[in-house]
Amino acid sequence: MRRSAIIAGVACLSLALVGCSSTTNEAGSGGSDKDVQIVSWWAQGSEKAGLDALEKIFNKEKPECHFVNAAVAGGAGSQAKQKLQADLDAGNPPDSFQAHAGAELSDYISAGQIEDVSPLYDKFKLRDVFPETLIDRLTVDGKIYSIPSNIHRANVVWYNPKVLEEAGLPTDTLPDSVPAWIADMEKIKASGKIPITLGSNWTQTQLLESVLIADLGPDAYNGLWDGKTAWDSTEVTKALEDFQKIVKLAQIDSSADWEPTLDYVMNGKAAYNVMGDWAVAAFNEAKKVDGVDYKWAPVPGSKGVFDFLADSFTKPKGLKNAKCAEEWLDVIGSAAGQGEFNKIKGSIPARTDVDMSEFPAYQQAAAQDFKQDTIVASLSHGAAAPLAVSSAINDAVVKFTQGQGDDLAGFQKDLVNATKSLK
Ligand code: GAL
Numbered sequence: 310m311r312r313s314a315i316i317a318g319v320a321c322l323s324l325a326l327v328g329c330s331s332t333t334n335e336a337g338s339g340g341s342d343k344d345v346q347i348v349s350w351w352a353q354g355s356e357k358a359g360l361d362a363l364e365k366i367f368n369k370e371k372p373e374c375h376f377v378n379a380a381v382a383g384g385a386g387s388q389a390k391q392k393l394q395a396d397l398d399a400g401n402p403p404d405s406f407q408a409h410a411g412a413e414l415s416d417y418i419s420a421g422q423i424e425d426v427s428p429l430y431d432k433f434k435l436r437d438v439f440p441e442t443l444i445d446r447l448t449v450d451g452k453i454y455s456i457p458s459n460i461h462r463a464n465v466v467w468y469n470p471k472v473l474e475e476a477g478l479p480t481d482t483l484p485d486s487v488p489a490w491i492a493d494m495e496k497i498k499a500s501g502k503i504p505i506t507l508g509s510n511w512t513q514t515q516l517l518e519s520v521l522i523a524d525l526g527p528d529a530y531n532g533l534w535d536g537k538t539a540w541d542s543t544e545v546t547k548a549l550e551d552f553q554k555i556v557k558l559a560q561i562d563s564s565a566d567w568e569p570t571l572d573y574v575m576n577g578k579a580a581y582n583v584m585g586d587w588a589v590a591a592f593n594e595a596k597k598v599d600g601v602d603y604k605w606a607p608v609p610g611s612k613g614v615f616d617f618l619a620d621s622f623t624k625p626k627g628l629k630n631a632k633c634a635e636e637w638l639d640v641i642g643s644a645a646g647q648g649e650f651n652k653i654k655g656s657i658p659a660r661t662d663v664d665m666s667e668f669p670a671y672q673q674a675a676a677q678d679f680k681q682d683t684i685v686a687s688l689s690h691g692a693a694a695p696l697a698v699s700s701a702i703n704d705a706v707v708k709f710t711q712g713q714g715d716d717l718a719g720f721q722k723d724l725v726n727a728t729k730s731l732k
Contacts, residue, residue: 343375345633347622348406350389352382354568355590359654363458366649367640374633379403384566385511385690397422402625404634409691410457410619411446412534416696418454423623425452429635435642438660442684443619446692455621456642459656462675463585463687464519464608464616467571467592470601472580476500483606487523487551490609494558494580503579504558508565510703513710515689516583517552517702523610524548527683533728534686534693540725549721556714563707574603583608585618585690589671590655599670607678615682618690619659694731701727 351360357380364376381389386407393406402422408414417423430436430453436444439457447453470480476497484490494504507513522530525544532538538545560579562570571588573579575595582588592603599605607614622641624634640646647658652668657676665676686692688699705723709716 341375342630343373343633344377345374345405345630345637346377346379346403347637348379348381348389348393348403349620350381350383350386350407352380355594356587356654358594359590359650362649362653363640363646366643366646367637370640370645371633371636374630374636376637384509384568387509387511387566390696397625400627402628404628404630405622405624405637407620408455408623410443410455410621411686411692412695413691413699414447414454414621414623415449417623418449421626423454423625425454426456426624426638427451427453429456429624429638429642433639433642438642438644438662440659440661443659446686447621455623456638457619457621457659458641458647459651459654460617460619460659460679461585461587461656461690462615462678463515463618463690464522464583464611464614465586465588465605466581466583466608467574467588467603467605468581469574469577469579470604471577472497472500472502472574476502476580480604484609485612486610487520487548487555487608491551491554491558494555497580498558502577503560503573505555505560505581505583506570506573506579507556507559507561507710508567508570509563510707511689512567512570512584513556513561513563513706514699514703515585515687516555517706518616518688518693519583519608519611520552520555521545521548522614522616522685523608524551527614527685530685534731536731540728541721545724546717546721549717549724553714553717553720556710561710563711585687586671586675587655589669590653593653593655593669605671613682615678615684616687617679617684618687618692620656694728698728698731 349360351357367376381392383389396402408417443457447455466483473480478493478496484493497504507516525548529538529544533540567584568591571582571584571591574582575597597603622638624638628634644660644663647660648663651658657672657679665673688694702724705720705727708723709720
């Protein structure tokens, strides 16, 4: 091994807490006028493959710019967001960074850290190619602060049909309610397999939001974010009781990111994993066959509801290379960029004019659902609530699961406190 590689490896080790990718070194290398530094959390595995596709198109279409990958590993931005916040607060922004469309952007907007990019919507002719509902979610006081690259769905269960079969369960459809699904989990447990796996805080919150959507229905779920549904109501208590039952049946590894917990389903040790549809990219990368090695369905009880989130890219104030940052945003919003990226990433294009015929079957179905389902905003992926609220909910969830899911009343009280700032 070359000495520089060894040194980089040591630096990576010491940076382990904030994540590290081989290219973070490139980001710190001083750079040239062409460099455009892009922060995301697509640092490894199937997620990096998606970013690589974007980089390839960017390099080809914008030869006057040089993509510098400043990705920070950690699913759902669990590490990237902290590092980014420190850089923004220190007045050292990247040229563009990944952020969830919706409520999570409000943190950066109110801190005055990102620019209104609505002039770019006109320049790149984006207003007519994104769904109106998405533009509405992105618009704050008439301004738009990011350009979406994709749309993901969070309320999906990925399951291993062989494990269900061994437990004597049907494999073509899942039950249509959470209680019936829990009954199936009991059967799986009795067959000697793990019913469901959970990982770090946000994966647990993602399960919680899916159960809330399924049990409350989309209207009452939406009400959780604008004060119309009380967090201390009995309907929420009922949903939390279901969540509690699942937690008690789950194998939980709070230190694991999403891919290792999905692996249990892939290798036939567990039946179910609730995960956003970036999971399909991991199955594809492992060469698993949809419908044979794995199947998927909306979380039981939430059929017809699409728990939406979108990744988007921003133009930070005080960035170094405005010209190439705009070129990057041009590629992010373009039909070619969205086509190549989303095929690999498991998501669907945010644009409505991308040809879906060459997309894998999963995304074709997701695109169809997105058109006809009721759309709700994901909590764990920044669409429903500001970062301070989702972080406080994460803390409440982990406290509950670390206490073996025993203190339901305490959990509900913590959730009430976590969401106090919402109108
Ligand atoms: C989400 C993000 C997805 C995917 C996932 C896992 O927050 O929107 O694109 O990266 O995290 O890391």
